[in-house]
Amino acid sequence: xxxxxxxxxxxMGGYGLYVxxxxxxxxxxIVLEIILLRHGRKDTLKRLRRMRRWEEQ
Amino acid sequence: xxxxxxxxxAPATFYGLAGRLIPWxxxxxxxxxxxxxxxxxxxxPTDFQQGEAYRVIFIHVPAAWxxxxxxxxxAFWSAIGLAFKTRLSFMMARALAPTGALFTFISLWTGAxxxxxxxxxxxxxxxxxxxxxxxxxxxxxxxxxxxxxxDRNRGDKAGALLTLIGAVNVPIIYFSVxxxxxxxxxxxxxxxxTSMDEIMLTGMLIMAFAAWFYxxxxxxxxxxxxxxxxxxxxxxxxxxxxx
Numbered sequence: 162x163x164x165x166x167x168x169x170x171x172x173m174g175g176y177g178l179y180v181x182x183x184x185x186x187x188x189x190x191i192v193l194e195i196i197l198l199r200h201g202r203k204d205t206l207k208r209l210r211r212m213r214r215w216e217e218q
Numbered sequence: 219x220x221x222x223x224x225x226x227x228a229p230a231t232f233y234g235l236a237g238r239l240i241p242w243x244x245x246x247x248x249x250x251x252x253x254x255x256x257x258x259x260x261x262x263p264t265d266f267q268q269g270e271a272y273r274v275i276f277i278h279v280p281a282a283w284x285x286x287x288x289x290x291x292x293a294f295w296s297a298i299g300l301a302f303k304t305r306l307s308f309m310m311a312r313a314l315a316p317t318g319a320l321f322t323f324i325s326l327w328t329g330a331x332x333x334x335x336x337x338x339x340x341x342x343x344x345x346x347x348x349x350x351x352x353x354x355x356x357x358x359x360x361x362x363x364x365x366x367x368x369d370r371n372r373g374d375k376a377g378a379l380l381t382l383i384g385a386v387n388v389p390i391i392y393f394s395v396x397x398x399x400x401x402x403x404x405x406x407x408x409x410x411x412t413s414m415d416e417i418m419l420t421g422m423l424i425m426a427f428a429a430w431f432y433x434x435x436x437x438x439x440x441x442x443x444x445x446x447x448x449x450x451x452x453x454x455x456x457x458x459x460x461x
Contacts, residue, residue, distance in 0.1 A: 163259075163260060163262075163263065163264060164260075170259075173270040173271070173273065174264065174269045174270035174271075175269070175270075176269060176270050176271040176335055178331075179271055179274065179331040179332060179334060179335050180270060180271065180273050180274055180331075182331045183274045183277060183278070183327065183328040183331045183332070184277065186324070186327050186328075187277050187281070187324050187327075187328065190320055190323065190324060191320070191432070194316070194317065194320055194436060195436075198436060198439045198440060201440070201443050202439065202442070202443050205443045205446055205447055206446070206459070209446060209447065209450050209455075209459055210459050210461070212450070213450075213456065213459050
C-alpha cells in the first residue's frame with residue numbers, strides 16, 4: 162500500500178489537482194457518452210415507430 | 219471463415235450478434251478498469267522522478283492509443299466501404315468516430331494536466347501535441363461532414379475519403395517523438411522492450427484493454443442504432459419495431 166491515510170491518497174503527493182482533474186474529467190466524459198448512447202437508441206426506436214405508424218395510415 | 223464473414227456482414231445478422239456481444243464487452247471493460255485502477259493507485263509504487271503525478275499515465279496512454287487506433291479502424295472500414303460498397307462498413311466508420319474523438323479529447327486533457335506540473339506548461343506547440351490536436355479536428359471534421367450531407371451515400375463516401383486522407387496523420391503522431399525534438403517523453407513501449415517498471419506497465423496495459431473493450435461496446439451500440447435507421451424498410455426491423 163502506497164498511502165498512509167485517505168488524505169494522503171487524495172493529496173497525491175501535492176499533485177492532487179492534476180491527477181484527480183484527469184480522472185474526474187475522463188469519468189464524466191465516459192458517463193456522458195454512455196448516457197448519450199442510451200438516449201440515441203431510445204430516441205431512434207421512438208422515431209422509427211412513429212414514422213412507421215405514419216406510413217401505415 | 220469466408221462463409222461466417224459474409225453471414226455476419228449482413229446488417230440483420232450483425233444487429234443480433236452485436237446485441238449479444240455488447241454486455242460482454244461492457245462488463246469486461248468495467249472489470250478491467252477496476253483491476254487496472256486498483257493496480258494503478260494501490261499497487262504501483264511512486265515514480266522516482268515524477269512522484270505521484272505519473273499516475274495520470276494509466277488513462278493518458280490508453281486514451282492516446284485508442285484515439286489513434288480507432289482512427290485506423292475507421293480508415294480500414296472506409297477503405298472497405300469504398301472498395302466493396304458494403305453497407306455495414308460505412309456504418310462501422312460512423313459508429314466509431316465519436317468514441318475516437320472522445321478518447322483523443324481525453325488524451326489531450328490528461329496530457330495538459332500532466333504537462334503543467336512536469337513541463338511547467340499546459341500546452342506547447344510541439345509535433346506530438348499538435349498532431350494529436352489535428353487528430354481531434356479530423357474526427358470533428360468528419361462528423362461535421364456526415365452531418366452536413368443529407369444524401370446518405372454521398373455522405374458516406376465523402377466521409378470515407380476525408381478519413382483516408384487524414385490517416386497520414388496517425389503515423390505522424392506515433393513517430394513524432396522520434397522525428398522531432400520535443401518535451402514529450404518517448405514511447406514507453408517499443409519493439410525492443412520497455413523502460414517502464416513492470417507493475418506500472420501491467421496496470422497501464424490492463425487499462426488499455428479496458429479502453430479497448432469500452433470502445434468496442436460503445437461502437438457496437440451505436441452501429442445497432444444506425445442499422446435500425448438504415449434498414450427500417452426491411453421486414454426484420456419492422457418486426458423489432460412492432461409494439
